[in-house]
Amino acid sequence: MPNLLVPIDLRQGAPTGPSLFALSEARRVAHIAGVTVVAALLGDPRPEEEAHRLAARLGVAGADKVLLYEQPGLDAPALDATHGPALQLLAGRVPPLVVLFPAGGAGMQLGAPLAARLGAAFAAGADLEVSDDPLPLTDSVGRLCLRRWRPDLSVYRRLDPVELERPVVAVLGAHGAPREDGTPEVEFQVIEGPAPQESPNIVELESVADEDADVALAQVLVVVDPAVGADAVAKLAARAPLGVAVVGLDHVCQAALAACMPRLLLRVGVDTVPAVAVPSPRTRQGAILTSPATGAALGRVDVVWRGAGPKAWDALAALLPRLAAEPHGVGA
Amino acid sequence: MKIVVCLSPSRGVAPSSPIGLDDASALALALGLGDTHAVTAMLAGSASDEGPLRRALSAGVPHAVRVVGEDFGAADFHTLGQALGTAIQRVGADLVLTGARSEDDGLGAVPAAIARHVGALHVACIEALVAADGGVEISVRGGGRRRRLRLPLPAVLSVVASGPAMPPLPDSGGEPPAIEVLSLVDPEATVVRRRTELLGQPELPRRTTEEVTSAGALMDALLG
Numbered sequence: 394m395p396n397l398l399v400p401i402d403l404r405q406g407a408p409t410g411p412s413l414f415a416l417s418e419a420r421r422v423a424h425i426a427g428v429t430v431v432a433a434l435l436g437d438p439r440p441e442e443e444a445h446r447l448a449a450r451l452g453v454a455g456a457d458k459v460l461l462y463e464q465p466g467l468d469a470p471a472l473d474a475t476h477g478p479a480l481q482l483l484a485g486r487v488p489p490l491v492v493l494f495p496a497g498g499a500g501m502q503l504g505a506p507l508a509a510r511l512g513a514a515f516a517a518g519a520d521l522e523v524s525d526d527p528l529p530l531t532d533s534v535g536r537l538c539l540r541r542w543r544p545d546l547s548v549y550r551r552l553d554p555v556e557l558e559r560p561v562v563a564v565l566g567a568h569g570a571p572r573e574d575g576t577p578e579v580e581f582q583v584i585e586g587p588a589p590q591e592s593p594n595i596v597e598l599e600s601v602a603d604e605d606a607d608v609a610l611a612q613v614l615v616v617v618d619p620a621v622g623a624d625a626v627a628k629l630a631a632r633a634p635l636g637v638a639v640v641g642l643d644h645v646c647q648a649a650l651a652a653c654m655p656r657l658l659l660r661v662g663v664d665t666v667p668a669v670a671v672p673s674p675r676t677r678q679g680a681i682l683t684s685p686a687t688g689a690a691l692g693r694v695d696v697v698w699r700g701a702g703p704k705a706w707d708a709l710a711a712l713l714p715r716l717a718a719e720p721h722g723v724g725a
Numbered sequence: 726m727k728i729v730v731c732l733s734p735s736r737g738v739a740p741s742s743p744i745g746l747d748d749a750s751a752l753a754l755a756l757g758l759g760d761t762h763a764v765t766a767m768l769a770g771s772a773s774d775e776g777p778l779r780r781a782l783s784a785g786v787p788h789a790v791r792v793v794g795e796d797f798g799a800a801d802f803h804t805l806g807q808a809l810g811t812a813i814q815r816v817g818a819d820l821v822l823t824g825a826r827s828e829d830d831g832l833g834a835v836p837a838a839i840a841r842h843v844g845a846l847h848v849a850c851i852e853a854l855v856a857a858d859g860g861v862e863i864s865v866r867g868g869g870r871r872r873r874l875r876l877p878l879p880a881v882l883s884v885v886a887s888g889p890a891m892p893p894l895p896d897s898g899g900e901p902p903a904i905e906v907l908s909l910v911d912p913e914a915t916v917v918r919r920r921t922e923l924l925g926q927p928e929l930p931r932r933t934t935e936e937v938t939s940a941g942a943l944m945d946a947l948l949g
Binding site: 402404469470471472473474498499501502504505506508509510512514515517594595596597598599600601602603604605606609642643646647648649651652657659677679681693694695696697698699700701705708709711712715716 | 801834840866870886936937941943
């Protein structure tokens, strides 16, 4: 069966939520499309018991098979120079039909270089789908495709690896809550990598916690225009539950915004499309505008509330916890 | 240090700005390294795509090159990377800077293809850059960390804007130098795989916007 390779992001030794969701999505399509879901882990050598625990967790999330490539230094944040060759080696072991990077993780550094090496198509933010269009494959399984939208949502492209006759490397778009449709009884293989190469001689001079790291992983992102006021940002942030990030557009780092692929994007007072990573059909977008007349440049939003007054922020803050709840049908 | 800043054609950029946000940031970082470094602005496209190059020249970049070959507007990132990489090797560069995301498709894959073609190290989405002894120092985020790294050269680095507003670019005034046109006649470098082949066929979306008048209705509609 063809392989769907999911590179896993780890934080403090555990898979990130978007990584587990990517496996869930892969599992969702696996039976229909007839693919094997392979989780790819890159990391420092770790105790056998810990590795097996990790593999079992990935199996529960949806992996059929887990490949762990161990090499000193790979627990560091991913860069193509340090992690790219190892990932390419794994892609060589299990030639993929699709490589599906989780949102908000290493895909930003490793996705495009891997596509360049494999001669693959690349989609910076995409959703998995299975269809019989244009034709089902000969063995009657569905065709695994990726759908990628332009940043302004004006148009999307469908990437079909069978039609393209080459693999597709993609970073998964809007993410949601992972499901647990798999089993811990997973095929597990550890690959011990060679000693790190001498080049490319990258020296880490400083490493501090990224204060915007949660933005990249947020399922729900609320972006607030500075004109709305710092009070509104504070009110909303104070009531934001886990998984909901509230950021002032003037304070948040653009790199974090660019990595964020939320399932729900709410713009407060922001009447232009912020540089959030590519949304997808499953990114529900809402906008709250302070003036009835604004919003000409909104782009495509699903819901808009025009002319919201100062009291709107209190009402919105009180309702924010609802946003953390998984809406019916997401990822289904 | 010889620096090439690769710019995206101005297709899809707001008419008020001839250059994209991330491209402008890449240009600002290159110019911020100082006069001791030779900066070249480069773009693959037709004469009608020259807007970003003209802006780079007016910002003080002494040399601008437009790469011509096949229809780059219809080319995929492999082809663009190959074409730009070939041109960069002709011009010569220790450091290549690009915007992290183009304003139209926003793939961010061309820098990786350039790096592969020229055999240089590649780091995406850097936020700061200074020249260091024999290399460069960069700031980059990932894995929950914000890191400062020293990199050897040659390197291809994509730059993400530090804020939502355009970085201030100088305007030198006066008559800018002419844009050099570099034709790639090497057949191997001008093989264009059509965008529709590698990126799929565009289809129009079907989305509608619902108007609401309260926070509760907004939540209901979003979560519905």
